[in-house]
Amino acid sequence: MKPSDRIKLVSQxxxxxxxxxxxxxxxxxxxxxxxxxxxxxxxLAALLVGPGAYTGRMPGWAxxxxxxxxxxxxxxxxxxxVEGIKSFVQLxxxxxxxxxxxxxxxxxxxxxxxxxx
Amino acid sequence: MNPLELTLGIMTAVGxxxxxxxxxxxxxxxxxxxxxxxxxxxxxxxxxxxxxEMSGRVAAVAKQPVFNLMRHRLGLxxxxxxxxxxxxxxxxxxxxxxxxxxxxxxxxxGAPFRLMAIVGAVVLMASMWVLPFTWIExxxxxxxxxxxxxxxxxxxxxxxxxxxxxxxxxxxxxxLSTKELLIFAYFAVAIVSAVMFPYEAYFYSSGxxxxxxxxxxxxxxxITCTVxxxxxxLLSISILASSAQLFTPVNVxxxxxxxxxxxVAIPFGTIGLxxxxxxxxxxxxxxxxxxxxxxxxxxxxxxGWKWGRHRKPWEAPRFTVAWVxxxxxxxxxILTGIxxxxxxxxxxxxxxxxxxxxxxxxxxxxxxxxxxxxxxNGPFGKTLGWFYFILITLAAIGALPLFFLTSGGxx
Numbered sequence: 001m002k003p004s005d006r007i008k009l010v011s012q013x014x015x016x017x018x019x020x021x022x023x024x025x026x027x028x029x030x031x032x033x034x035x036x037x038x039x040x041x042x043x044l045a046a047l048l049v050g051p052g053a054y055t056g057r058m059p060g061w062a063x064x065x066x067x068x069x070x071x072x073x074x075x076x077x078x079x080x081x082v083e084g085i086k087s088f089v090q091l092x093x094x095x096x097x098x099x100x101x102x103x104x105x106x107x108x109x110x111x112x113x114x115x116x117x
Numbered sequence: 118m119n120p121l122e123l124t125l126g127i128m129t130a131v132g133x134x135x136x137x138x139x140x141x142x143x144x145x146x147x148x149x150x151x152x153x154x155x156x157x158x159x160x161x162x163x164x165x166x167x168x169x170e171m172s173g174r175v176a177a178v179a180k181q182p183v184f185n186l187m188r189h190r191l192g193l194x195x196x197x198x199x200x201x202x203x204x205x206x207x208x209x210x211x212x213x214x215x216x217x218x219x220x221x222x223x224x225x226x227g228a229p230f231r232l233m234a235i236v237g238a239v240v241l242m243a244s245m246w247v248l249p250f251t252w253i254e255x256x257x258x259x260x261x262x263x264x265x266x267x268x269x270x271x272x273x274x275x276x277x278x279x280x281x282x283x284x285x286x287x288x289x290x291x292x293l294s295t296k297e298l299l300i301f302a303y304f305a306v307a308i309v310s311a312v313m314f315p316y317e318a319y320f321y322s323s324g325x326x327x328x329x330x331x332x333x334x335x336x337x338x339x340i341t342c343t344v345x346x347x348x349x350x351l352l353s354i355s356i357l358a359s360s361a362q363l364f365t366p367v368n369v370x371x372x373x374x375x376x377x378x379x380x381v382a383i384p385f386g387t388i389g390l391x392x393x394x395x396x397x398x399x400x401x402x403x404x405x406x407x408x409x410x411x412x413x414x415x416x417x418x419x420x421g422w423k424w425g426r427h428r429k430p431w432e433a434p435r436f437t438v439a440w441v442x443x444x445x446x447x448x449x450x451i452l453t454g455i456x457x458x459x460x461x462x463x464x465x466x467x468x469x470x471x472x473x474x475x476x477x478x479x480x481x482x483x484x485x486x487x488x489x490x491x492x493x494n495g496p497f498g499k500t501l502g503w504f505y506f507i508l509i510t511l512a513a514i515g516a517l518p519l520f521f522l523t524s525g526g527x528x
Binding site: 014015016017018024025026027028030049051054057058059062066069070086087088103104107108110111112113115116117 | 179180181185186188189192193194196197246247248249252416417418419420421422423424429430431432434435437438488
């Protein structure tokens with residue numbers, strides 16, 4: 001399915017994993033951003049990626065827990081960066097180019113780069 | 118299909134099938150009820166074959182592991198509840214497995230239990246750091262084949278094969294009091310839980326993605342699940358049958374992990390005892406790693422982090438932090454002094470509660486033609502899948518009342 005096709009937002013897009021052009025997992029479609037206005041056609045503008053986008057989708061106590069484990073960053077991915085939608089969302093560019101690898105990169109600094117085969 | 122890969126896959130599945138909960142519950146079930154619970158092992162084994170095959174097929178075709186699908190199918194809120202419940206269940210199981218490793222090391226060396234827990238956990242974590250996924254899976258699975266000593270021991274004690282075969286027929290022993298019936302039901306539920314632990318589906322499907330399975334691997338997936346899990350289950354049944362043959366007549370209740378090893382020591386002496394302990398050590402160590410990694414897989418897949426042990430630890434940093442943290446917490450739980458056997462009871466209880474939530478999204482997705490195309494569940498697969506879903510849901514509903522009514526099977 002292409003991003004320009006008709007999409008059932010909840011059953012076909014929300015909560016699907018994102019895979020970048022290098023084949024790496026780089027987030028989940030945590031929410032979406034719509035574009036439009038009164039009298040105008042509404043269309044999908046961006047995918048919102050990161051646990052900060054859960055606000056409004058879950059109770060406050062659960063949000064607090066998620067913030068503790070996964071932080072509260074939100075990164076918008078413009079819909080133009082989506083190549084296709086299957087059982088995952090295929091992106092056109094790498095996670096780094098789309099700003100989706102910041103927390104991974106920050107955590108990686110703490111991991112020793114030795115010993116693994 | 119590469120015959121060497123297939124053989125290794127089956128052997129790994131056999132060696133990795135038995136874990137601490139199966140060892141404990143098989144031995145206890147045999148000593149308490151003779152051969153009468155063999156059929157429950159058989160039915161639960163077909164269940165894990167069905168869902169194992171499904172999770173491998175979904176990984177190969179939809180290219181997605183269980184937890185990614187779970188969140189998409191169940192939604193964020195119910196997905197988060199499932200995540201939390203499965204993390205708790207797997208963490209308790211992992212702690213029980215670490216405790217089991219420490220007990221066996223204590224039997225072998227005579228060193229203090231807590232010291233052995235630390236040594237065991239450090240060695241396991243080091244092996245998880247150093248070895249890539251396939252090596253971890255193969256080494257512990259293949260060394261776990263020392264568990265075949267339990268099957269050899271059963272043959273050596275010349276059991277009544279006709280009675281064992283009769284145990285495969287669904288039955289409830291006659292003449293049980295209400296209290297004994299409840300204990301029988303509790304054991305049946307615990308065995309279903311122990312055989313169908315949710316971590317097995319998480320680990321197996323994530324492993325399929327780690328090894329980059331595709332549709333061409335589906336025959337291997339099917340054979341590994343049916344033959345590998347089937348033979349692995351026969352090992353559990355051997356433990357049950359030996360226990361029934363050796364412990365029931367002398368009224369021994371195998372409360373300790375080491376009691377199971379005696380089943381091999383009786384016919385084969387010291388050498389048999391050492392092989393049995395080695396098999397248990399590697400089988401339980403493998404299960405400790407699998408439960409810990411299953412938790413790291415689940416949390417990483419739920420939040421969309423990079424994951425996998427086909428990558429170097431620093432290439433999937435949050436996944437690495439997750440498994441190191443889970444293993445450390447499991448070790449700390451054991452260091453509090455809690456009895457690992459008690460943890461096994463809690464592990465099976467929590468796991469059965471999580472099972473329906475684990476397997477429902479998998480069942481829905483494996484039958485969804487829009488994702489699975491021609492590889493979607495056919496009528497036979499759907500019927501079997503829903504039969505087992507109803508079975509585990511009933512077991513989950515009955516688990517808590519049975520646990521409290523029987524004081525965890527103690528009566």
